[in-house]
Amino acid sequence: MAFVKVCTVGDVPLDQGLRVDMGPEPIAIFNLGGEFFAIGDTCTHSDWSLAEGYIEDGQVECTLHMAKFCIRTGKVKAPPATEAVKYYPVKHDGDDVLVDLEGGAYT
Amino acid sequence: MSDALKNIAIVGANLAGGYAAGALRKQGYDGAITLIGEEPDPPYERPPLSKEMLVHPDVSPKTLFVHPLSFYTEHNITLRLGVRAEALDLSGKAVTLADGSRIAADRIILCTGGHARRLNVPGGDLGNVHVLRNLADSRAIAAHLSPGKNVVVIGGGVIGLEVAASARMRGCEVAVVEAAPRLMSRVVTPEISAFLELAHRAKGCVMHIGVGVQSLHGANGIVRAVETTSGVQLAADLVVVGVGIDPAIELAKGAGINCGNGIVVDEFCRTSVPEVLAAGDVANQPNPYLNRRARLENVQNAQNQGAAAAASLLGAGEPYAELPYFWSDQFEYMLQAAGETVICDQAILRGSVESGAFSVFYLTAGVVTGVLAVSQPKNIAAGRRMVMKHSQPDPAALADESSDLRKLIG
Ligand SMILES: Cc1cc2nc3c(=O)[nH]c(=O)nc-3n(C[C@H](O)[C@H](O)[C@H](O)COP(=O)(O)OP(=O)(O)OC[C@H]3O[C@@H](n4cnc5c(N)ncnc54)[C@H](O)[C@@H]3O)c2cc1C
Numbered sequence: 001m002a003f004v005k006v007c008t009v010g011d012v013p014l015d016q017g018l019r020v021d022m023g024p025e026p027i028a029i030f031n032l033g034g035e036f037f038a039i040g041d042t043c044t045h046s047d048w049s050l051a052e053g054y055i056e057d058g059q060v061e062c063t064l065h066m067a068k069f070c071i072r073t074g075k076v077k078a079p080p081a082t083e084a085v086k087y088y089p090v091k092h093d094g095d096d097v098l099v100d101l102e103g104g105a106y107t
Numbered sequence: 108m109s110d111a112l113k114n115i116a117i118v119g120a121n122l123a124g125g126y127a128a129g130a131l132r133k134q135g136y137d138g139a140i141t142l143i144g145e146e147p148d149p150p151y152e153r154p155p156l157s158k159e160m161l162v163h164p165d166v167s168p169k170t171l172f173v174h175p176l177s178f179y180t181e182h183n184i185t186l187r188l189g190v191r192a193e194a195l196d197l198s199g200k201a202v203t204l205a206d207g208s209r210i211a212a213d214r215i216i217l218c219t220g221g222h223a224r225r226l227n228v229p230g231g232d233l234g235n236v237h238v239l240r241n242l243a244d245s246r247a248i249a250a251h252l253s254p255g256k257n258v259v260v261i262g263g264g265v266i267g268l269e270v271a272a273s274a275r276m277r278g279c280e281v282a283v284v285e286a287a288p289r290l291m292s293r294v295v296t297p298e299i300s301a302f303l304e305l306a307h308r309a310k311g312c313v314m315h316i317g318v319g320v321q322s323l324h325g326a327n328g329i330v331r332a333v334e335t336t337s338g339v340q341l342a343a344d345l346v347v348v349g350v351g352i353d354p355a356i357e358l359a360k361g362a363g364i365n366c367g368n369g370i371v372v373d374e375f376c377r378t379s380v381p382e383v384l385a386a387g388d389v390a391n392q393p394n395p396y397l398n399r400r401a402r403l404e405n406v407q408n409a410q411n412q413g414a415a416a417a418a419s420l421l422g423a424g425e426p427y428a429e430l431p432y433f434w435s436d437q438f439e440y441m442l443q444a445a446g447e448t449v450i451c452d453q454a455i456l457r458g459s460v461e462s463g464a465f466s467v468f469y470l471t472a473g474v475v476t477g478v479l480a481v482s483q484p485k486n487i488a489a490g491r492r493m494v495m496k497h498s499q500p501d502p503a504a505l506a507d508e509s510s511d512l513r514k515l516i517g
Pocket residue numbers: 118119120121122123124143144145146152153154155156157190191192193218219220221239240241266355358386387388389403404405406407409432433434435436
């Protein structure tokens with residue numbers, strides 16, 4: 001487990017996403033009511049950044065064709081995507097948001 | 108769920124049919140499911156056929172097939188592909204296929220989509236004149252696209268314009284012939300038509316708008332030219348016809364099911380015959396967002412209506428209410444539109460049309476009823492929610508690019 005700092009709390013406004021490209025794949029960091037989560041950033045349908053997506057009810061909606069993914073687990077919640085994205089372990093250290101970039105997994 | 112329900116047949120193995128089959132299992136139905144399709148392939152996405160598969164024929168799109176074949180085995184869905192369903196035998200509880208076999212069916216979901224219209228003019232059946240509906244069409248067209256080839260696209264709707272853009276990106280000389288006075292006139296306002304016309308012209312497409320096709324001329328059975336109603340001859344190595352689809356209602360009609368611009372269904376996807384439901388491009392259903400019946404021809408509708416028909420068949424249905432939504436990629440422009448994007452009493456522009464990235468919100472009596480965005484996908488997400496919630500935002504705030512659209516949903 002190697003947690004690295006990917007951003008600070010202030011970099012991700014409430015109910016927004018931030019794309020971070022530091023590890024094996026780009027990841028999206030989301031701020032759900034002050035709690036931070038990280039999932040694979042690339043929509044599994046076509047290539048589009050989920051950090052750009054619309055956040056609602058703990059899910060992110062891809063703005064291209066409206067597939068939805070659970071921000072906590074990476075699971076598909078609405079088509080046209082059929083495959084999940086990975087979720088990544090997240091930790092806080094003061095204002096820093098740390099992610100285990102090697103620890104991506106499917107639920 | 109009735110005990111008598113043992114066999115469900117779905118005719119049409121594309122998006123609506125594929126999603127209907129998957130949804131039946133998700134809802135817990137454990138009887139037989141047979142998915143019957145005339146095409147040789149399992150359900151696939153058609154959008155890439157006019158876009159990336161023409162521009163990059165050597166790269167397979169990230170998502171083409173909706174599910175891998177293993178999905179159908181795992182969910183015990185029997186695929187009967189490459190065979191046409193000939194008739195519905197309602198009293199005999201079966202669907203008869205072109206190869207003579209009978210598929211037992213207590214209930215049937217018709218997801219037969221549409222047939223691409225062909226050109227009914229002299230020369231319309233010459234070689235190298237193609238419609239674009241399926242994988243084979245797309246591959247045949249892609250094989251003809253190379254620098255300098257003369258491509259004439261007939262029809263300035265979504266498919267025609269996508270083919271024009273893709274062909275131009277492959278270096279072809281492209282002409283578009285559209286009979287209506289403007290492009291995509293069924294789905295966008297004159298301002299958006301003008302933007303698209305300018306965009307295509309700027310890329311070097313020659314646009315013949317407001318002119319029809321008189322005839323096609325050929326040599327040795329292969330098309331060489333398109334003659335317009337204004338007497339102009341356009342050189343053509345390839346002609347692509349994109350003039351819409353006719354809903355595939357043959358089976359329904361043959362079974363005495365009520366049809367009229369598609370198969371007429373109620374909000375639960377039920378046809379006039381209790382055992383038969385319909386979904387996808389073929390279904391004509393009351394739409395609460397448009398306040399009229401509509402036959403939607405888009406991916407979102409096909410997948411969601413297919414699933415809705417499955418739930419309804421099992422008695423778990425809710426009235427289906429889909430906000431019409433489509434997207435189209437032409438050159439670097441990504442067009443997305445939701446709701447009523449033609450009729451309105453106020454169109455609020457956010458951003459500048461000249462920049463090539465802008466959004467338009469359509470209001471009727473102060474309520475947002477439609478939204479369209481060019482290369483601003485985030486605004487579509489917020490705009491769709493405004494339409495669904497009948498939002499009445501302050502028009503000045505909508506137009507102000509620094510405002511947070513999410514706060515205007517209300
Ligand atoms: C080139 C192209 C690009 C598109 N791009 C977009 C886009 O960017 N965005 C968007 O939202 N939508 C797009 N669409 C529209 C979208 O693909 C359709 O809305 C969708 O495919 C409809 O799905 P469906 O299952 O209702 O019907 P269809 O996809 O038409 O499938 C119906 C199937 O039923 C089969 N069938 C019919 N009759 C019989 C029979 N008697 N027996 C057996 N099988 C039968 C047909 O062979 C066909 O495979 C595009 C369509 C095309 C053609």
